[in-house]
Amino acid sequence: MIISSDKITISSSRPNRGVSLLSQRLYSLARYHSDHESVWDIGCDHGLLGLSFCHTNHVKVIHLVDPSIKVIKVLEAKVKDSYITIPVKICIQHEFGQRIKLDNEKKIIFIAGMGGKEIELIARHLIPQMHEGDSLVVSPHRNFLALRSFLGSTELGLFDELVIKEDELFYQVICLIKSSHLPKITRFGDKIWKGIDGEEYRQHILRTFSIHQDQASRELVSHLEQLST
């Protein structure tokens, strides 16, 4: 089901005001938007991330995708109750990310707040549909090792990666671009372990992963121990 509307409740005469209303975690994803015309918020739930682009330069269409009918009904009501027309088309899709057909605009795709395995499933379906220069921004809540390994095997290059801490939880945020000019994402990460936040994250991962017995976790712990020397 696709519902389109060019009206939405969030309003402002100031470009990017929506982005400034986001939580730190969502803002850290949104900031990778540059000149993309199409925004895909996959697994949008509240829709805050996608809707924050209502007044952003270059953005022509915002796609909000979620398989939960409850989520879709709330978003539909939000759009219907709106009273201000804005120059952006909003498409609400009741669908799984792994069934989406992407558009041909220059796009940025956000997939956040899901496990790495679910994100991989969706990304496997979407990456072949992406064009050169399109961006994919992911932030897995768990299983980041398998996701990173998968992403490193694709046509995407790493644009940036960081770790943010919000409400005592750490989140990896990874921005990739379909480009052969960028390096591949590494399995364990590089920049995310640097600086004060990186060191705090390293200590956190060492504590939590040291109790895991699987091969991948042991290799990560060994890698992180070496980073301290």
Ligand SMILES: C[S@@+](CC[C@H](N)C(=O)[O-])C[C@H]1O[C@@H](n2cnc3c(N)ncnc32)[C@H](O)[C@@H]1O
């Ligand atoms: C915890 S919310 C995350 C919301 C938002 N992306 C964020 O990071 O704040 C996860 C959402 O992903 C949706 N979801 C779960 N599996 C999905 C899939 N395969 N494709 C698209 N959305 C999915 C759920 O219905 C839920 O609304």
